[in-house]
Amino acid sequence: MYRKLLYSISLLIIFHIASTQSQSYEDKRCKCICPSFKTVDNTTQEGTDRMLIIDNVPPNKCNCDGVILPRIAGKIKGKGQEICPRCDCKYENRNTTIIKVVVIIVIWIISLLVIYMLFLMCLDPLLNKRVKANYQEHTNEDVIIASDSISSKHATTSINGPSRHFRDSYRNKFSGSFDDTAVTVSNGQDMHVRENNVLNRVGHQQDKWKRQVREQRRNIYDRHTMLN
């Protein structure tokens, strides 16, 4: 979405540019600021704006003689030495490659995050609905459990191996211990099929992360216990 906008705008710009002047994007410059000519010569036709002169010269030439006098030689008519003390020259350096790399990285990261966010908001619930229909026993993490007795019964039906899960004990106040280990409990047969799948492990991590984020969201946005 963001990139499409950028592309369309750049297309528009290309149509507007009739002739490309020679654009300069160097990394070094000598920047000189001078007052207007009226301060030295009352008869000149120039305006009263200050002058800004930028040129690409080595640092030892970044002074009045090297930069300003060549530029304004025609207009100055011999008053060059008077305007020189009023001018201020500075040599500056930058690195456009770093800027380019960083900006492109930032655009990439934001695009990836936006795409992932859209995926989680729109496509993930659709995918999960189909998968969840296969489970016969299904627990809803959002239900707040009052006691541990139910949990100990369910824990014994979990399977050994990389997909072993422990029941987390939710309590309605903060004084309890909050185990943020994963929770999904399901029927035995389906688990065996998916057990050693790498995708299963990734999905398990993603579920755990989603649960953590949901808990954070509940703390901050709903219960307002933190970060007010």
Place this chain on the structure above:
Amino acid sequence: MTDTSDDIPGIGQYDDFHTIDWQRDIARDRMRHRYIVKKRQDSFWDLLKGAHDAWSGWVCVLLVGLFTGCVAGVIDIGASWMTDLKFGICPQAFWLNREQCCWSSNETSFDSGNCSQWYAWSEIFTSSREGFGAYVISYFFYIMWAMLFALLAASLVRMFAPYACGSGIPEIKTILSGFIIRSYLGKWTLIIKSVGIMLSVSAGLSLGKEGPMVHIASCIGNILSYLFPKYGRNEAKKREILSAAAAAGVSVAFGAPIGGVLFSLEEVSYYFPLKTLWRSFFCALIAAFILRSINPFGNEHSVLFYVEYNKPWIFFELVPFIGLGIIGVSGTGLFRGKGLLNKCVYFHPQGFIATFFIKANLWWCRFRKYSKLGQYPVTEVLIVTFITAVIAYPNPYTRMNTSELIYLLFSQCGISNQDPLCDYNRNFTDVNSAIEIAAAGPGVHKAVWLLILALAMKLVMTIFTFGMKVPCGLFIPSLALGAITGRVVGIGMEQLAYNYPKIWIFSGECSTGDDCITPGLYAMVGAAAVLGGVTRMTVSLVVIMFELTGGVRYIVPLMAAAMASKWVGDALGRQGIYDAHIALNGYPFLDSKDEFQHTTLAADVMQPKRNETLAVITQDSMTVDDIETLLKETEHNGYPVVVSKENQYLVGFVLRRDLNLALANARRIIDGITGQSLVIFTSAQPVQNLGPSPLKLKKILDMAPITVTDQTPMETVVDMFRKLGLRQTLVTHNGRLLGVITKKDVLRHVKQMDNEDPNTVLFN
């Protein structure tokens, strides 16, 4: 002697939202260190491991500095690019912002930063830069881009890392004092906070990125500490790295390494031994060096507000400087009703800034917490951004980036400054000679009015912005408020000196016609005063300010303003904004700055109260079932272990989490453990061998808990909690166990004694 008891997994770690036990962690680290030192002579490999252990602290801190510098460079470049995206684009090189796009164009016009290579949005769609249509289109695009950035920021925070919202400094203060908030310093929080702060700053909201930089640096510190088990597995040691990381965060945010170290010492850290001082210094130095070599601003300074002038100030100016210091913090009299000061302050038109800001912001945060507004966070962000953008665009001083505004206010009017603020009736003769004092032209008057409007607008918007559910900081807005106030006062003083050069206060320096009053200096002092009034920093503030500006000559005025601000603030006894937010959120933070002055005794505070019984575990007469019932029926985080129920002589203290884990582990792994097995906390062999085999849990028992007697004054107990970092202490009477005092009890008691609501202390 073995390493930490890892046979039971999870022992030694802490639950979420719990307080750590500093003593236990420090003891574990000492044991581990002794083990490594003893084994050093065994083999070359062990010698290497010993050396690695010794330098792992420095290596960790070096890596933290490196990554912090890199991330800060990325954020600076990204934010400055996105900010200018609201105004236009550079077609050939879309990655350059306006200043960089026009950097090397060799045109000789001086059109306030615009050049032919940079296309404003109005120029793209209507091919012109002036005119009403162009203004409307620019306005529209400004608002649209601002809303887009704010929407992205708020939704990313909500979707991926809700912990990334807010400033982060109150929570980091609490974490460094010994609290655990899992995932608060994790990798998702790091990514979303970095991206979010870039987007929030670019949206034109009235916030800064310094507080979030501290959070980002602490995330980096936390993540990298897991590479070194010495720090990753030990919560107390990890906080040394986090203190150093916080120093690096401020160092890259301001380009002030020493100020960063002092900020970490003064504001953020709880314990700050000398070792942490060296490490923080090193970390801040590395981070500043990396940022400087990335050179984001193209002028070899990692500092935004580098001022190059070195004009002297006259002695009388200390009076307005101290006045600015008092303005920065005063206004509390109005709210506390303290008689004469009340009346004086009420009529002072500027006596409202810092404390007013704190009170108003707290009121709004409380309103947001308890009302329906808190249920629509993303909508709130969008509405605030819309209002900010609509009001900010017409005024040129609010349209520009706040950092640019501060730079403008700090800088001296010279030949390269073309802003109306510098519209004096001057003749520039020689750039090397002194600037003469001159009457203010009409541009200055208009600029002053616009600045006062900007001050009001920024104050109001920052009150509503700080605390929103996007990453936000408040150093830059406070500096801006103070800088505007200071500059206006400075211009007033300057015109006073011009119109009445003969009065005694200006005699000498100002009568020669040279410029003796520098309004830029007043802006600096005002900025320091307001920031000091809001955050209550003192030494770190002065050091940050003079590192920010390079004006070493101005340390004395800055110190004068900071001291005035601090004295007035302390006399009226108000909290800084971070402490106020800690209190608002109910974090269990025991402030080491306040003194406990009441005469209560330990017996008044301990649990259990009079009509309850103390829940204890006996050392060898309880079964597994008994203990599980006890764990289920009570909610305490730990239980004292006594010899027997009849004579309650203290044996030790055991934590709930450790008991849970040990019992679960025993049931799973050890054969023969049933509900009737005895639980033994001693090392003596039990006599009978009938029945199921006993369960030995001496390993999880802490045999050296800190105890006090019931007649110990609470001043001493609070002092012990602060200095030793205790989590609980046991109360004995005549050698027998009487009760337990936990940190939460102490916090509640302190609040009760201060006549505040003790139920606002949440968590454990």
